Amino acid sequence: MKIIKLTGKIELLSGLHIGGGDDTMKIGGINNGVIKDINTDKPYIPGSSLKGKMRSLLEWNCRLVGYGDGSPFNSTILNKIPEPDKKNAKILLKLFGDKEGEFGITRISVGDCKLIDEGLITSEAKYENVINRQTGTAEHPRQIERVPAGVKFDLDIRVKVLEENEEDDLKKMVEDGLNLIKEDYLGGNGSRGYGRVKFIDKKWSE
DSSP, X not given: OXXXXXXXXXXXXXXXXXXXXXXXXXXXXXXXXXXXXXXTOOBOBOHHHXXXXXXXXXXXXXXXXXXXXXXXOOGGGGGGSOHHHHHHHHXXXXXXXXXXXXXXXXXXEEOOBOEEOSSOOOOEEEEEEXXXXXXXXXXXXEEEEEBOTTOEEXXXXXXXXXXXXXXXXXXXXXXHHHHHHHHSOSSSOGGGTTTOEEEEEEXXXX
């Protein structure tokens, strides 16, 4: 076995919101804050958010959505997949793991993406509201915290390679997942333009 590593940077092209799960709100304050490192009070991108978004988009891209009951794709429904799509389905299960055990535990480890401190402002409050369809006026204003465009985070992804002939397939699946995120969005409120990102300075190493 060997472990390969993909490093690089995530650059925000629009404001990013990944919620911190803090229900406390001060009067006149932000309704929905971003997740922050408890020691530095700086925002970060949880590895689980990046990994989950990759897997979700890859299942759509590999045409695997709709065969199960809404849960992540697994090997129990592999026999339902048309033959041309089975190769990618198996690579996905190797990479992200298979709860039924046929393809073993997950091979991919996505680290929390730490803020790269370049002296930029790392928090902004964006006002949002609901438009009354009859009057055309704004109602229920609220503030949502975002990490502004231009801020960068470290990228650190590691993949276990068990067989020599599978390395290229696993690398391609990871790269495809990141490209899909670039074309879609990361975090919440993507339909409102949040979470546009690009991945730069990517490099594979052992």
